[in-house]
Amino acid sequence: IGLFYCNILHVDYTYELVGTFSWRVIVACLFPFGAWLFRILDHFSLLLSFICSTSIVLSLYVLFLIIQQIYLIVNGQTWHEYGKNIHIYSGQKNLQTNFEVVFGKQWYLMLFSPLISSPPIGDGMSFDIKTTETNDARHFETKRI
Helix, strand or coil, rough: CCCHHHHHHHHHHHHHHHHHEEEEEEEHHHHEEEHCCCCCCCCCHHHHHHHHHHHHHHHHHHHHHHHHHHHHHHHHHHHHHHCCCCCCCCCCCCCCHHHHHHHCCCCHHCCCCCCCCCCCCCCCCCECCCEEEEECCCCEEEEEC
């Protein structure tokens, strides 16, 4: 939220610094060194535009990380399990149950502030696991994957 607010302020300030909304503002916000090389910006404006472009890039990176983590929570996997294509935890759970397993009973408050206490659902060591039937050459049994 803070990066989004900073982006609004930086783009607004760069807009006022450069002038009317045009290709110069876009170049100054996204490519400050290119704007400086082509003399669209002076030295001080380069510094301010560099801060603007840095906050835009960091915002996109944080957005990517948030989307990635939500995807993993929805699928009930860790990053290691996703990379190795391991699906051992119950896939029939809904989104709310997965958020409760990760963030605790008050998961909706934990999304806004990590300082709020939210007791976990389990002990953190045991989870619901899918069982599958396997055909082994020696015997038939149900194995836990």
